[in-house]
Amino acid sequence: MFDFLDRYDLLAAFWTTVQLTVLSAVGSLIWGTVLAAMRVGPVPVMRGFGTAYVNIVRNIPLTVIILFSSLGLSQTLGINLGATDFQVINFRLAVLALIAYTSAFVCEALRAGINTVPVGQAEAARALGLGFTQVLTLVVLPQAFRSVVGPLTNVLIALTKNTTVAAAIGVAEAALLMKQMIENEAQLLLISAVIAFGFVCLTLPTGLILGWVGKKVAVKR
Amino acid sequence: MSSVLYDAQGPRAKRRNVLYSVLFVVLAAAVLWWVITGLNDKDQLAWDKWKPFLAGTEAWSTYLLPGLWKTLEAAALSMLIALPLGAVLGIARLSEHAWIRVPVTVVVEFFRAIPVLVLMIFGLALFSGYTNVNSDDSPLYAVVTGLVLYNASVLAEIVRAGILALPKGQSEAALAIGLRKNQAMRFILLPQAVTTMLPAIVSQLVVIVKDTALGGAVLTFPELLAAVSPMASYYGANTIASFTIVALIFIAINFSLTTFASWLEKRLRRGKKSTGAVLPPASVAGSESTGATL
Numbered sequence: 001m002f003d004f005l006d007r008y009d010l011l012a013a014f015w016t017t018v019q020l021t022v023l024s025a026v027g028s029l030i031w032g033t034v035l036a037a038m039r040v041g042p043v044p045v046m047r048g049f050g051t052a053y054v055n056i057v058r059n060i061p062l063t064v065i066i067l068f069s070s071l072g073l074s075q076t077l078g079i080n081l082g083a084t085d086f087q088v089i090n091f092r093l094a095v096l097a098l099i100a101y102t103s104a105f106v107c108e109a110l111r112a113g114i115n116t117v118p119v120g121q122a123e124a125a126r127a128l129g130l131g132f133t134q135v136l137t138l139v140v141l142p143q144a145f146r147s148v149v150g151p152l153t154n155v156l157i158a159l160t161k162n163t164t165v166a167a168a169i170g171v172a173e174a175a176l177l178m179k180q181m182i183e184n185e186a187q188l189l190l191i192s193a194v195i196a197f198g199f200v201c202l203t204l205p206t207g208l209i210l211g212w213v214g215k216k217v218a219v220k221r
Numbered sequence: 222m223s224s225v226l227y228d229a230q231g232p233r234a235k236r237r238n239v240l241y242s243v244l245f246v247v248l249a250a251a252v253l254w255w256v257i258t259g260l261n262d263k264d265q266l267a268w269d270k271w272k273p274f275l276a277g278t279e280a281w282s283t284y285l286l287p288g289l290w291k292t293l294e295a296a297a298l299s300m301l302i303a304l305p306l307g308a309v310l311g312i313a314r315l316s317e318h319a320w321i322r323v324p325v326t327v328v329v330e331f332f333r334a335i336p337v338l339v340l341m342i343f344g345l346a347l348f349s350g351y352t353n354v355n356s357d358d359s360p361l362y363a364v365v366t367g368l369v370l371y372n373a374s375v376l377a378e379i380v381r382a383g384i385l386a387l388p389k390g391q392s393e394a395a396l397a398i399g400l401r402k403n404q405a406m407r408f409i410l411l412p413q414a415v416t417t418m419l420p421a422i423v424s425q426l427v428v429i430v431k432d433t434a435l436g437g438a439v440l441t442f443p444e445l446l447a448a449v450s451p452m453a454s455y456y457g458a459n460t461i462a463s464f465t466i467v468a469l470i471f472i473a474i475n476f477s478l479t480t481f482a483s484w485l486e487k488r489l490r491r492g493k494k495s496t497g498a499v500l501p502p503a504s505v506a507g508s509e510s511t512g513a514t515l
Binding site for chain 2: 040049055056058062063064068075117132157182
């Protein structure tokens with residue numbers, strides 16, 4: 001019943017999915033934090049840039065961004081991110097596109113977290129004579145990060161599922177393998193069940209574990 | 222103005238801000254210049270690459286508008302089917318009978334854990350291989366199926382959260398005047414929850430519109446995004462211009478939906494007739510705020 005699976009490398013496909021997820025998660029956490037800092041900072045120009053970035057990127061489908069990275073950046077403009085192999089180029093472009101897209105949501109989650117920190121905390125910090133950077137890094141962000149574990153978990157789960165869009169530019173991950181298997185084998189339900197099970201294995205524990213962590217570290221007010 | 226992060230600014234801080242602004246603008250200008258020269262080197266800014274969209278109706282009537290129509294059709298169909306389904310699932314999740322609540326919870330959680338694309342690929346294989354749906358229509362069916370399964374589950378969560386967000390006194394009062402549980406749900410809780418949930422439901426439309434683009438990229442569904450490659454080949458490799466126009470159309474649709482949702486939320490918060498309970502657009506995992514979508 002499951003013997004057709006021997007002809008396909010399921011684990012490699014899901015390993016690609018995991019790699020896409022982890023790399024994009026790290027990248028979007030960094031860029032999203034920078035964006036959030038811009039959006040809550042005192043400099044109007046940066047605030048405007050952050051707001052514009054989030055509103056533009058959030059309203060474009062990820063599929064458009066990923067296809068653009070392949071057809072637009074790579075094939076039209078010749079930006080290949082230092083790779084020559086087709087698979088590697090598209091993998092890197094997919095990570096780039098996922099970072100660009102997910103950062104907007106990370107930024108919004110962080111901003112909501114910053115807004116949950118009572119103004120008194122920051123006023124007390126400023127009364128001690130801490131500057132903007134110190135207030136941000138020592139007082140506000142640690143508290144904000146603790147209250148955004150929940151929203152960030154949702155972003156991470158969404159990102160895990162969004163990696164499937166990389167199939168649109170031929171990155172060999174789980175959804176592309178599913179498509180190939182369905183074309184070659186007459187086992188629609190079995191194949192779908194196996195792939196679905198794989199994603200449930202990736203997203204469900206993430207949600208449960210991080211949900212528990214979020215409850216544990218949340219600042220009780 | 223003083224916020225959680227910084228105090229009202231004095232003269233030194235203002236000077237420093239001006240400095241930061243200047244530095245940032247210089248940096249942004251440098252990046253912009255780099256992008257524009259890059260585009261220019263590849264001849265992507267030439268007028269004849271952009272002309273079909275800006276001066277002439279052919280590109281619009283042949284490629285863009287039919288694609289946009291398909292996008293909106295799929296989105297509208299998905300929303301119309303997913304909404305009642307989501308309402309039923311959401312109410313079932315609040316049921317007091319475990320034999321209803323548990324299986325429905327499992328189903329909802331399952332479909333929220335699976336990527337929409339996987340559901341769509343499954344749908345396409347199902348419709349083209351195991352039903353007698355005409356092969357021209359099966360991509361549309363597949364896209365709508367995937368979107369309905371996923372979004373009904375998300376909407377179920379929104380409905381549940383909407384009903385739970387109502388003040389407890391509402392259901393207590395309903396039961397106190399002798400209404401049965403299903404009457405309380407039908408006459409008291411649901412009507413109020415509908416207004417509560419409106420902003421979140423409008424936001425979910427953004428998710429649905431964005432997800433239709435998947436059908437164009439992977440399932441040969443002829444929607445707006447799928448119009449890019451025929452346009453780019455017909456108008457002489459204007460890939461950048463085509464993508465820009467398509468992205469702008471998506472931004473226009475979704476930005477107006479988002480704006481409408483936040484306007485609704487503000488209005489409902491102020492409303493005299495409601496309980497004042499509002500579900501913000503970004504309250505449920507899998508909704509717009511988390512980008513659980515494409």
